[in-house]
Amino acid sequence: MxxxxxxxxxxxxxxxxxxxxxxxxxxxxxxxxxxxxxxxxxxxxxxxxxxxxxxxxxxxxxxxxxxxxxxxxxxxxxxxxxxxxxxxxxxxxxxxxxxxxxxxxxxxxxxxxxxxxxxxxxxxxxxxxxxxxxxxxxxxxxxxxxxxxxxxxxxxxxxxxxxxxxxxxxxxIDPKKYYAPPRGKQSVPTVGMMYRTTNWKGSDISLKAFELAKQEIPNLQMVAFGIEDPSPDLPLPPGTKYYQNPPQETIKDVYGQCDAWLFGSRTEGFGRPILEAMACRTPVIGTPAGAAPELIGQGGGRLVPLEDYEAMAKAIIEISKMSNEQWQGMSKIAYKTATDYTxxxxxxxxxxxxxxxxxxxxxxxx
The missing domain is CATH 3.40.50.2000 (Glycogen Phosphorylase B;)
Incomplete structure (x- = not known):
């Protein structure tokens, strides 16, 4: 054609x-x-x-x-x-x-x-x-x-x-860009997110969930990447590793630092970061926006209600407290979800x- x-x-x-x-x-x-x-x-x-x-x-x-x-x-x-x-x-x-x-x-x-x-x-x-x-x-x-x-x-x-x-x-996703070898949990509990000030991207939901989860897991760390300067109206938590406009070939390493990736979107056509994180063997905690129900629903993370930062915080705590074996099981499902369809x-x-x-x-x- x-x-x-x-x-x-x-x-x-x-x-x-x-x-x-x-x-x-x-x-x-x-x-x-x-x-x-x-x-x-x-x-x-x-x-x-x-x-x-x-x-x-x-x-x-x-x-x-x-x-x-x-x-x-x-x-x-x-x-x-x-x-x-x-x-x-x-x-x-x-x-x-x-x-x-x-x-x-x-x-x-x-x-x-x-x-x-x-x-x-x-x-x-x-x-x-x-x-x-x-x-x-x-x-x-x-x-x-x-x-x-x-x-x-x-x-x-x-x-x-x-x-x-x-x-x-x-x-x-392109498996040549997004990949990671099998691994265990991080030595320090770590979650990540894509930082966007656009309201429907839901960064505020992910940040509220992080702060709430940190009350129970004091050493919880955050990594994030995005193209914007962090806004005073939507500040990142103190100590966040923020990668602004990182080279495309390094994004997989950001995903690979995390025990879970946060996807707080209010609406989304698809939600590519879900698959990108999963391809890097990182489970995703996400709202049911875009393709999240089909992707996360396979077991490679936790699906939480829209706007519900408290449910997201509970999922962060749950995954952070998993045994290494339990986490690796979820990580394996996430990876399979991302790579089974090309x-x-x-x-x-x-x-x-x-x-x-x-x-x-x-x-x-x-």
Missing amino acids: KITFVLANWVSLFGAVRSNAMLTYHLQKRGHDILIVSPRRHKPTLREQFRSLRRGKGWISTERKGQSHFDGLDVPRIIVNHSPPITDADVPDADVVVATWWETAEWVIKLSPSKGAKTHLIRHHEVHDYLPIERAKAVHRLPMQKIAISQWLVDIMANEYGDRNVPLVPDT WDDAAELCEKAFLMAIERNKNGEF
């Missing part, structure tokens, strides 16, 4: 870009003709440029620069020489054209039929306050084949938008979903 993926931006280190990179690479390995297309950045107005200069941030560039999870992957990709949206002139005729974000779905739906069966790879339910919520919701009612990365998203598409023909193609498996499922899209398109369902 000739398949065009339309991305809002592939020059970044966001988790969604990583997932798109790995999925397209493995689809290409299966013999498909893949092309990634994204627009140049939005051209700022003169007012926006002057505001940036006044704030000392310099002239805003419209170029896409920086590292990307596509670096090192031989997947064809282009940045078109104009700001959004992507139009017919930017993409070749193909069998399938794939939107990867709510805004790109608005572009894809307007493309000519010759550009391929229109599909929307849904990585999150993008209805956050900082987005135009009604526009984002309307995208999910567009006549195109949806593909979801978690059962939670499949259920939302069915229950909120009435679409019951949404294949599930879960994410997974990107080759995901690419095969995605291929079947694309064939469904082509068939439904031929039948006039879209």
Whole structure:
């Protein structure tokens, strides 16, 4: 198949870009003709440029620069020489054209039929306050084949938008990036978390749970990583080992320092840190956001209710007090959960979903 993926931006280190990179690479390995297309950045107005200069941030560039999870992957990709949206002139005729974000779905739906069966790879339910919520919701009612990365998203598409023909193609991880040898518990009880100030990521829940658990386990330690400076409004506990914007190849070592990884999200499309931690043999204590119920439910950690930092604290205490043998049993299940399903498996499922899209398109369902 000739398949065009339309991305809002592939020059970044966001988790969604990583997932798109790995999925397209493995689809290409299966013999498909893949092309990634994204627009140049939005051209700022003169007012926006002057505001940036006044704030000392310099002239805003419209170029896409920086590292990307596509670096090192031989997947064809282009940045078109104009700001959004992507139009017919930017993409070749193909069998399938794939939107990867709510805004790109608005572009894809307007493309000519010759550009391929229109599909929307849904990585999150993008209805956050900082987005135009009604526009984002309307995208999910567009006549195109949806593909979801978690059962939670499949259920939302069915229950909120009435679409019951949404294949599930879960994410997974690159075992060459995330791995660890078998090990025992840490000499000092240690938990870890990804630090984000964005409210729906739930870092505040994980931090409250840590402080509560520390009352019973005084030597409990915290490690964390993230891209942000720690905020005074969401301080990290004293003594936290914080790795800010660590090199990608070292993240596995952060996971590997921990007896448990905390996942406090209030909402999530998938929740990649769950699998990344598990691949590094670290059990996960998490809320039922994204794919957490399916992943943690296999026994490689503890699932706790949304917003319930007290239940998370109890799980921290439980895992910290486990015998080495008990902990290694949970660690083994976590590792198996992360490694039993591969990107080759995901690419095969995605291929079947694309064939469904082509068939439904031929039948006039879209």
